[in-house]
Amino acid sequence: MTEHGRHTTSIRSRADHDGADQDGADHDGADQDGADQDGADQDGAGRESGRPSTGDGVARRSVLTGAAAAAVLAGSAVALPGVGVPSARAVPPPPRRRRDVAVFGGGMAGLATAHELVERGFEVTVYEPAYLGGKARSHDVPGTARGGRKALPGEHGFRFFPGCYQHVTESMQRIPLSGGGNVKDRHLVNVETAVVAFDDAGYAPTVAPASIMGFVEHAGAIVTLDNLRNALMTGLKFVVDVPPWELAYFVNRELIIATSCTERRLGQWENQSWMQFVKAKGKSPAYQRYLAGALTRALVAAKSHTASARTIGQIGLALATSATGLIGHYDAGLVTGGVDRILNAPTNHAWIDPWVAYLRARGVRFVMGEGVSSFQVSGRQITGATLASGQSVSADWYVAAMPLDRLRPLLSPDLLRADPSLGGIRRLQDDWMVGIQYFLNRKTDLPPGHIAALGTPWALTGLYQAGAWGGNFARTYGDGKVHDVLSIDISDWEKPGILYGKTAKQCSKQEVAREVWAQMSRAMNSGGRRLLRREDIVTWSLDPGITWSPTIANATPLMVNTAGSHRHRPTADTALTNFFIGGDHVRTNIDLATMEGANESGRRVANAIIAASGSSAQPAPVYPLWELPMLEPFKANDRDRYRAGLPHFLDF
Numbered sequence: 160m161t162e163h164g165r166h167t168t169s170i171r172s173r174a175d176h177d178g179a180d181q182d183g184a185d186h187d188g189a190d191q192d193g194a195d196q197d198g199a200d201q202d203g204a205g206r207e208s209g210r211p212s213t214g215d216g217v218a219r220r221s222v223l224t225g226a227a228a229a230a231v232l233a234g235s236a237v238a239l240p241g242v243g244v245p246s247a248r249a250v251p252p253p254p255r256r257r258r259d260v261a262v263f264g265g266g267m268a269g270l271a272t273a274h275e276l277v278e279r280g281f282e283v284t285v286y287e288p289a290y291l292g293g294k295a296r297s298h299d300v301p302g303t304a305r306g307g308r309k310a311l312p313g314e315h316g317f318r319f320f321p322g323c324y325q326h327v328t329e330s331m332q333r334i335p336l337s338g339g340g341n342v343k344d345r346h347l348v349n350v351e352t353a354v355v356a357f358d359d360a361g362y363a364p365t366v367a368p369a370s371i372m373g374f375v376e377h378a379g380a381i382v383t384l385d386n387l388r389n390a391l392m393t394g395l396k397f398v399v400d401v402p403p404w405e406l407a408y409f410v411n412r413e414l415i416i417a418t419s420c421t422e423r424r425l426g427q428w429e430n431q432s433w434m435q436f437v438k439a440k441g442k443s444p445a446y447q448r449y450l451a452g453a454l455t456r457a458l459v460a461a462k463s464h465t466a467s468a469r470t471i472g473q474i475g476l477a478l479a480t481s482a483t484g485l486i487g488h489y490d491a492g493l494v495t496g497g498v499d500r501i502l503n504a505p506t507n508h509a510w511i512d513p514w515v516a517y518l519r520a521r522g523v524r525f526v527m528g529e530g531v532s533s534f535q536v537s538g539r540q541i542t543g544a545t546l547a548s549g550q551s552v553s554a555d556w557y558v559a560a561m562p563l564d565r566l567r568p569l570l571s572p573d574l575l576r577a578d579p580s581l582g583g584i585r586r587l588q589d590d591w592m593v594g595i596q597y598f599l600n601r602k603t604d605l606p607p608g609h610i611a612a613l614g615t616p617w618a619l620t621g622l623y624q625a626g627a628w629g630g631n632f633a634r635t636y637g638d639g640k641v642h643d644v645l646s647i648d649i650s651d652w653e654k655p656g657i658l659y660g661k662t663a664k665q666c667s668k669q670e671v672a673r674e675v676w677a678q679m680s681r682a683m684n685s686g687g688r689r690l691l692r693r694e695d696i697v698t699w700s701l702d703p704g705i706t707w708s709p710t711i712a713n714a715t716p717l718m719v720n721t722a723g724s725h726r727h728r729p730t731a732d733t734a735l736t737n738f739f740i741g742g743d744h745v746r747t748n749i750d751l752a753t754m755e756g757a758n759e760s761g762r763r764v765a766n767a768i769i770a771a772s773g774s775s776a777q778p779a780p781v782y783p784l785w786e787l788p789m790l791e792p793f794k795a796n797d798r799d800r801y802r803a804g805l806p807h808f809l810d811f
């Protein structure tokens with residue numbers, strides 16, 4: 160994995176940095192002010208040649224970077240009409256194109272940035288201290304490969320690619336595979352069913368079409384608000400024990416988000432938690448537990464009592480809408496109609512590894528085992544970065560694509576002075592969400608699809624993986640005994656469990672594994688079904704990011720979209736001229752800490768660098784989170800009401 164030691168010219172030892180390093184001197188000398196490259200170069204050319212600038216920047220630049228410059232540098236000056244031939248000594252070197260990008264972080268955001276920029280002629284170096292793919296990676300479970308098979312595949316957490324994702328899928332479409340085709344077409348598959356279990360409620364788990372979360376049957380007819388209301392009511396009917404009037408109330412709250420103008424969403428709903436917004440207090444336990452609470456957890460891994468109502472309402476609407484598969488606006492190539500899509504192989508095999516191979520082939524350099532420890536700031540410019548190893552990095556553009564918890568300590572007083580708005584990053588919160596895999600000696604009878612164990616204390620969701628991966632799992636992975644993988648995400652680490660009465664954070668590694676199995680079994684082995692059997696477990700693997708020395712720690716917490724957090728989140732470009740921020744914490748259209756948000760942020764970073772560098776390259780596509788056009792008149796009406804200080808017309 161490591162390319163450490165094959166360092167590029169843009170990384171220098173501290174001694175080099177302080178000394179007369181030619182490369183560095185050139186870098187620092189060019190465009191100190193970070194102003195548009197073309198303008199700065201024109202002036203420089205005019206002054207250095209001893210002649211006033213002609214003002215004809217384009218013509219002059221093309222001369223200097225074209226045949227004349229090449230000839231002069233080769234020692235054979237040629238005369239061009241109307242241009243005096245200066246002596247070779249007096250001619251400045253061709254203007255250096257400001258194309259050198261240092262990306263710190265090789266997760267979704269960093270890889271997306273690198274992808275967009277390298278395809279547009281930039282020179283990109285990615286510095287990654289741990290794993291390429293970041294929180295979206297999969298990994299080999301150590302010591303499990305036997306008899307020529309591959310190691311058992313561990314996931315940081317199983318992957319869910321809802322139908323409303325467009326950025327991730329568009330990137331996948333541009334990752335070629337060695338055997339032909341691309342990642343999206345060969346490895347992303349629709350999942351037709353979902354299993355919904357209700358913890359401790361006595362019901363058998365429901366194996367339902369994934370489209371139950373949407374409303375395929377109604378989609379063509381969603382042309383009025385009442386159609387949408389009916390469709391949502393139908394789609395949510397699977398939630399048990401909720402009285403019809405409460406379901407109607409819940410749907411009405413969702414319609415409020417759907418028909419609110421942007422200003423109200425940001426000014427009013429952003430500041431309420433989802434639980435407050437759907438007025439869970441005083442409603443039935445099923446309303447509180449499943450509809451308002453667990454569904455939010457299961458679908459977007461957010462705690463409903465802290466998550467922003469705007470974020471949850473918007474993504475809920477997008478999930479439901481995309482499930483129709485009939486929405487013309489979505490690029491049919493990117494959104495294939497399913498509410499739920501998964502990969503048909505371990506994430507790294509299917510996606511991350513081919514992506515990295517493609518980027519490498521295009522010229523992206525990966526420096527592994529290295530992370531940034533500080534940025535040097537002068538005025539409104541980054542002048543260099545120092546790696547944890549003490550080495551220095553010099554580039555034209557600096558991208559901080561590391562997670563929130565690693566970005567916070569890099570916010571030095573100099574950086575905050577240059578852009579005080581970055582101080583908001585310190586107010587953002589992260590939480591624990593971690594994957595565990597159970598390797599089973601028996602293939603499940605359930606069709607491939609996600610499992611939502613609604614109401615489980617540790618907010619468990621799952622996915623049986625082998626079914627979708629095809630082939631013979633036991634012959635491919637492990638020691639030949641494993642036939643399936645049940646991959647489970649643990650989203651609540653602070654509620655007491657049912658076996659030990661302890662929170663996940665209070666448990667040992669083994670206790671976590673036993674407790675998760677017990678909770679999942681209680682939800683799944685209910686109503687006369689027995690879907691999970693302890694004796695099927697061959698082995699299990701908890702994400703290695705969780706460690707217990709001396710106390711429990713999580714190396715990879717996940718940013719959470721808490722109420723009011725939007726204003727504290729950074730944008731991809733900053734007030735510094737050459738500093739950009741990527742990651743799932745950046746403001747994006749999807750506005751949720753996901754691979755989609757991280758990918759969109761990487762594109763926004765790339766576009767900001769394209770603009771700042773004066774490049775004529777086309778920007779990377781950035782897609783809206785699509786909403787039904789028939790909602791527009793309602794939003795316009797609400798804008799008038801909001802400006803007039805009136806409540807939303809459905810908010811009664």
Ligand SMILES: Cc1cc2nc3c(=O)[nH]c(=O)nc-3n(C[C@H](O)[C@H](O)[C@H](O)COP(=O)(O)OP(=O)(O)OC[C@H]3O[C@@H](n4cnc5c(N)ncnc54)[C@H](O)[C@@H]3O)c2cc1C
Binds near residue numbers: 264268316529752754
């Ligand atoms: C268990 C779990 C399951 C999930 N499931 C889904 C899902 O199904 N669908 C979905 O869309 N999203 C899912 N997510 C969320 C999604 O994985 C993340 O939002 C996304 O991958 C974040 O990408 P990122 O690039 O912003 O950050 P990261 O993935 O955290 O990548 C940042 C990278 O920066 C590196 N880094 C750290 N410090 C430094 C430094 N000082 N210098 C340089 N680099 C540094 C890190 O090592 C890391 O590789 C899940 C998250 C978790 C935790």
